[in-house]
Amino acid sequence: MSALIEFHGITKSYGQGQARFQALRGVDLCIEEGDFVAVMGPSGSGKSTSMNIIGCLDVPSGGEYLFHGTHVERLDRNQRALLRRHYLGFVFQGFNLLSRTTAQENVELPLLYRGESAGRRATAARQALQQVGLGGWEHHTSAELSGGQQQRVAIARAIATRPTLLLADEPTGNLDSQRSHEIMELLNSLNRDQGITVLMVTHEPDMAEYAKRVIHFRDGQVEQDERLRELAS
Secondary structure: OOEEEEEEEEEEEEOOHHHOEEEEEEEEEEEEOOOEEEEEOOOOOOHHHHHHHHOOOOOOOEEEEEEOOEEHHHOOHHHHHHHHHHHEEEEEOOOOOOOOOEHHHHHHHHHHHOOOOHHHHHHHHHHHHHHOOOOOOOOOEHHHOOHHHHHHHHHHHHHOOOOOEEEEEOOOOOOOHHHHHHHHHHHHHHHHHHOOEEEEEOOOHHHHOOOOEEEEEEOOEEEEEEEOOOOOO
């Protein structure tokens, strides 16, 4: 497997002078294509900051960030937006669906931003909803869906663009135990069957057990990096 993400001495600081806070303190990290990684750590440990940098939502203060060998830290704002739009998918704890629009319209949104035609958007959205087990639910609004179904729509929206990397931030945080395991099985199948690399922040050890690898952050550094199961060749 080849490296998808590489961090070399990544630092991130906020503020200046006495108010300066160093969120990341020289993080070295390598994530391979096809991996399923759970990122854990207490509040303020640096895990969310690292995810924001990987997702091109923030930039490092120092060090190198490579995505498929491209130096992301050298890209300008527009170039980072293109990388985000074409290679990354995002799933959040709060679903972030538009409440008065249908499941299909929600899934079509990132394709609309990419300038895809209406026909291609509709086809891709239906396929993505089918993949997450929501075929036939295309015309239901968010208010007509359960929490688990809403998160499935959010995942469909994230995979409709066929991303290389899926970034999931506490994807089961607002779900009960049964729905949480259903969502984790879905993420696992997307990783296994479609080869999508999954990087997930979680506070829940039982959710992290679905991953192939668990990375623990503490005080702005990687404290532990544990391989749970091997990558497929």
